[in-house]
Amino acid sequence: MNQSNILENRFPGRRAALKREILEQALLCFNDLGVEATTIDAIKARCDTSVGAIYHHFGNKEGILSALFFAAMDDQRQQLERELAGANNLREAVFCIIESYLDWVAANREWARFLYQARSPLAKGPFQQELKDRNIQNYQKLKEQLIGLGKGDIKIVQPFEMLFSLIIGPSENYCRAWLSGRVKTSPQEYRKEFAESAWRSLKR
Amino acid sequence: MNQSNILENRFPGRRAALKREILEQALLCFNDLGVEATTIDAIKARCDTSVGAIYHHFGNKEGILSALFFAAMDDQRQQLERELAGANNLREAVFCIIESYLDWVAANREWARFLYQARSPLAKGPFQQELKDRNIQNYQKLKEQLIGLGKGDIKIVQPFEMLFSLIIGPSENYCRAWLSGRVKTSPQEYRKEFAESAWRSLKR
DNA sequence: TCTTAAAAAGAAGGATATTCTGTTTCGGAC
């Protein structure tokens, strides 16, 4: 489950080798230098290719950004769905969501770091709509699953709009802090604590 | 407490009028177009000045970014300190932190939006160290205040590293969602709910 | 083997950030 698998899954085969290589080096550049400071030339140099090849595969800089972003987003999402399928009630679902999130970030640090910093740039440019659509769809689907699971369960008293923030907010905040070095302990070590805290915060 | 006061406080006087104007227009550009897509020319056009003036005041694009960022950060921080001074125990402190945060975001949407999107770009460039130092200082100070207030209070059982994430995580996540349009209700309406939820999540 | 589309290379063009030089404005000393 290392980071190159995300690329292998999405762009399989020998013919996509350069495409994967460009994306992998771009990911490192973006994380090391920042999105804006990363130049096409820097990426080009790292994978010993040409600007022509890069623009052939991705169109422009934002094309690289979006390819990386959606690959990571989908991988994270897939892992969540796999694990969420085994949840039998709301409590288990909440635990699933949080533990899946923390595990994914811990297992894919570079990708997670990138997801956090690439969202804003992407939310403006030409992929604005695609990002919005995916977000809406993801949240909608998750919402329905939670409502389904919540039927015979303890009643949640918080306003529904707050739900996702209460569930994922602390974990997300901690992961950002961890990736930036502000806290040292891997989020995985606090899996249970974050899950139980979130569950406690939901009830009234 | 509208947004221009942040600038008036930090760059007072008649002679700094253009400086403030540049910053105000830059803020709008960054939020509308995104940090990378905002050009010096676009800012120049909006305040009818020259590139020379802009570079005289800020050195480069990142200089504008940092001036805006630290102005907002300090304003948010000041508001927190003012309100936190009245807290007599840990519970009141937690309520203070959350309510102050939500109020500030609701009252300074443009600034809040900017804070969220400008952190990553800044965390790389030349202001990396200043940002880190301020962060460490702020967290250290807050930590000491909380420890002081926690003395005679209910014992918090969560690992200390998790504390700030549990307190501010849900509110932060909700504010991001609100500014991006994913949720509709102003965070201020959920002041009490977020505070109580966070407090509940801390205890075990 | 031949055809055709994809892949790759790199030069050329255009946009943008930054520097540099010159001019103007302004506050304080006298």
Place this chain on the structure above:
DNA sequence: GTCCGAAACAGAATATCCTTCTTTTTAAGA
């Protein structure tokens, strides 16, 4: 009021970087 120095401002010139375009190469399928 005048003069001086520093800050403020303007805009041309430069450098960097993104993107486009043309050409060449590669590879899969008929």
